[in-house]
Amino acid sequence: MNVRGVVVGVSDGKTVSTDYGESELVEVSLREAESAEETTVTLWGKWTEAGALLEPGMELAVYDADVDEYRGETRYTTGDGTMVVVEPDFIVDVTNVRAWVDCPRMYYLNKIGGIELAEPVVKGTIVHEVFGDLLRGRDVEAAVEDRVREAGLDLGLLGADVESMTESVRQHAQAIEGWLQQGTLTERDEYRSEQTLISRRYGLKGRADAVRRGAPVELKTGKNTKRDPRFKDKVQATCYALILGEHGETTPDTGTLLYTKNAAVDRAETSGDLSPAKDFSIGSGLLAFVLRARNEIAAMESDMSVPTGYEGEAKCEYCFEQDTCMAVSGRLDQESKAGQVGTAVPESERTYFDRFYRAVETERREVHREYAKLWRQSPEERADADRALVGLEPTGQRELDGGRWELRATGTGAVSKIRTGDLVLASDGDPVGGNAELARVERLGGADGEIVVTADEPVELRRLDIYPSELTTDRLLTALHDAVLTQSPEWKDPLFGRAEPEIDPIEETVIDNNAAQDEAVRMALGAEDFALVHGPPGTGKTYTLATIVREFLDRGERVLISAFTNRAVDNALEALIEEGVTDIVRFGSESGVRADMQEYRLDRSGDPQRCASQLEEASVVAATTASCGSRAMRTQSFDVAVVDEAGQLTEPGTLAAVALADRFVLVGDHQQLPPVTRADTDLSESLFERLIEAYPEASKLLDRQYRMAQRIQAYPSREFYDGALRPATGAVASQQVSDLPDVESDRLPAHLRDRVAFVDPGGTQKGHTNPAEAAAVTDAVESYLDAGVSEGEIGVIAPYRAQVAEIDRRVPEAVTVDTVDRFQGSSKEVIVVSFVATGSLESPIFEDYRRVNVALTRAKKALVLVGDADTLASDDTYARMVEWAR
DNA sequence: TCTCTGCAAAGAGGA
Secondary structure (H helix, E strand, O other): OOEEEEEEEEOOOEEEEEOOEEEEEEEEEEEEOOOOOEEEEEEEHHHHHHHHHOOOOOEEEEEOOEEEEEOOEEEEEOOOOOEEEEOOOOOEEHHHHHHHHHOHHHHHHHHHHOOOOOHHHHHHHHHHHHHHHHHOOOOHHHHHHHHHHHOHHHHHHHOOOHHHHHHHHHHHHHHHHHHHHHOOOOOHHHEEEEEEEEEOOOOEEEEEEEEEOOEEEEEEOOOOOOOOOOHHHHHHHHHHHHHHHHHOOOOOOEEEEEEHHHHHOOOOOOOOOOOOEEEEEOOHHHHHHHHHHHHHHHHHHHHOOOOOOOOOOOOHHHOOOHHHHHHHHHHHOOOOOOOOOOOOOOHHHHHHHHHHHHHHHHHHHHHHHHHHHHOOOOOOOOOOHHHEEOOOEEEEEEEOOOOOEEEEEEOOOOOOOOOOOOEEEEEOOOOOOOOEEEEEEEEOOOOOOEEEEEEOOOOOOOEEEEOOOOHHHHHHHHHHHHHHHHOOHHHHHHHHOOOOOOEOOOOOOOOOOOHHHHHHHHHHHOEOOEEEEEOOOOOOHHHHHHHHHHHHHHOOOOEEEEEOOHHHHHHHHHHHHHOOOOOEEEOOOOOOOOHHHHHHEOOOOOOHHHHHHHHHOOOEEEEEHHHHOOOOHHHOOEEEEEEOOHHHOEHHHHHHHHOOEEEEEEEEOOOOOOOOOOOOOHHHOEHHHHHHHHOHHHEEEOOEEOOOOHHHHHHHHHHHOOOOOEEOOHHHHHOOHHHOOOOOHHHOOHHHOOOEEEEOOOOOOEOOEOHHHHHHHHHHHHHHHHOOOOHHHEEEEEOOHHHHHHHHOOOOOOOEEEEHHHHOOOOEEEEEEEOOOOOOOOOHHHHOOHHHHHHHOOEEEEEEEEOOHHHHOOOHHHHHHHHHHO
8 A cells, every 4th residue: 555645743763572573663643645634654674764854744655555454543554565755746866865875965065066077077978978879879989089079168178188088988988888799688679878767656866877678777987896886876776776666567676887997997906806897686675775865865855954974874084075075064164074174154154055055945846846747647637738748649750960869749739838949858648657858849839830859769759848957956056155155255245244345436438328327337347346237128238238348348357248048148249249349258058049149159069178268268258147057167267247137036046157256247127027936935036136225326227218108118117116217318208109110190099099008808817818808909909000010010918828829829920929027128119918817916927016017118109008907906006007008 | 827947967086
């Protein structure tokens, strides 16, 4: 029997005499998830360790428990083959179990500090890729050369020599080949490389290097002359065996570790066992052990405590990370088995670190909840199936040069969040238990409805799921680590309120036709610590940013340009190029960078020296904040970081960029959309907003807007900018649709002749759509088209994606229809907004008034609001908006 | 049923 529920209470452990001698037991009372009834589970023997980890409120799953009838009530007890899982919804990565078994503190250090760029790591990555290539039947020489080439930037930053790296990788590859040949298995079908494995049952995920006849194979590029694999390596392979057992009919009873460096060890000098491949047997004891280790991690993460190292058996004197461990322990004043060195950062910084650490980890839990959506199979459970495209019909697959596969299918035409360029889980219909591969979306919803993805292995393409990645959360932690632990006290002073930011604006005028922009530039150039540029819609903040960057460059400074989204980074670059700056390196993935910026993109493959010097010698580097946290970018330092759309960035997200520089300039608008987070935590407020409130004198408001007619900007200015916003010129103030070529405003219906109009079609909200509003929006759009406004000059904004789809069906294709969130940053001559809500404004989407600000301020010459006037009037802010618009 | 973008991930070493 399986039982799962929330822990209500845990008894003290006790020792009892049984037929088999003395035994330990712990009793756990659970409220069952299914029945909501209370029941008791008795944990025996080693499973009592789980009892020690449990706290009321935590979840527990017990699989294959024995059932007892005790005084008429059903009780459960662990027996042969029972598996106990603490907090099963917390998805632990297999490599983390490996690190934890080695030393729990190592797990924590890896998490907060990331793994630094180092030659063994880069070589390891290359050899793993070659391993995959060989399993897929690729020629060794070609694979080695290609994979070394691809690591060009990393190798260059390390100053590594290509020839010796290639030679070394070749030796490792030969060890792999030797192993492949000596096996009796020759058919490729027996192998499966780099398989993504996700366990719902045990709360585990990972990528097995290879699976051979259903058993895990792990590649290690180190040497091991013992006969047995290293324990932590066995643990890793056993985790994969556990997951494979869940998905297949049986749990594999052996695993293989492949130590490829053994092949290069001089036989004359070593007496040990130099065969690279070492098999080991996987018994029930080891399977239960790895699960208990996984449980320890899940329990520790549940209360977010910090491991000390005493939890494990590791000997600090043998540990390569001993120095790092002591330094981190010292700086954060954490208890540590290795001890502490150095002085602790001030208490306020430790509190700050802790506060944001918890916020990021809370966010991580929300990412984990998205895994649960992967295993919802039935249509009813797929209520929010916009995270997946299901019911695809495979239409073909072919092998590409370099061993990857192109997979094709036709879709059902359903809408989802999946977009071209996304990393997704491509599967045969079951992303968890079936055949699934990480894949890249190459094409989506062409005219023929065909979907094209590329993956390492062929899969019958029947379903695509968004792959919940922890990359962002991981990088927020490393940014926090870098800022708090490695920056100087002086750098941190104003961030922690110990000193006012110093600004000595430069004297000379830079922008002579806009006083606020000019002052912003002069402040930014004269900032000792940081300066803040507050740019409401249409105030030329991107131009101001580009001018700031150009001025810094003229003074010989090295500048980092960053923003949360690729789009914002590319926009900033575009403005900089217009300023005549072209000595630029755009750091980012091919799919992320806009087509017209590809020529500036750093090619990370090729000659190491060339790759590295392109990055190191660039006076301007542009990257998203997520990329700023990458290993390569963390090796770089800048005089100044200039961050655009800073109001959209979490505090640690901003730190990822600014921690790479001596000083920084944040450009943004905290009255527009805040950072996107899943959980409501300290991450919801941007660093920009915090600093602008703490140090208004370090900020400059750009108060002249070049976008909206005066009639349009009136309400947003009053409501969101204390009335400080005004049109830059008379022409801006008085613009109207009849200014557009071939537009005759007398052809517009009377109610649309004003620059701002309100239409109440009297519809009813249905789910997240309102068909009557969609029709009214379409009418308004048609009216403007009839009056001569061209399709590309009209935009439609709705709060929900469902309504966006509803409207999109009805209007010509060249009319842009999108959610508020995705419209931020752009503008149109004519904007029509659909509010959807009728009856009540009780939806979180209406709570944040900044969203309305964004919607209204996209319009230049005409703005039409379509909504239910009575409903909107039920909220003061919206009531004022209706009054203004009517 | 709220909105959303980033990211390949996992990769090493030795008493």
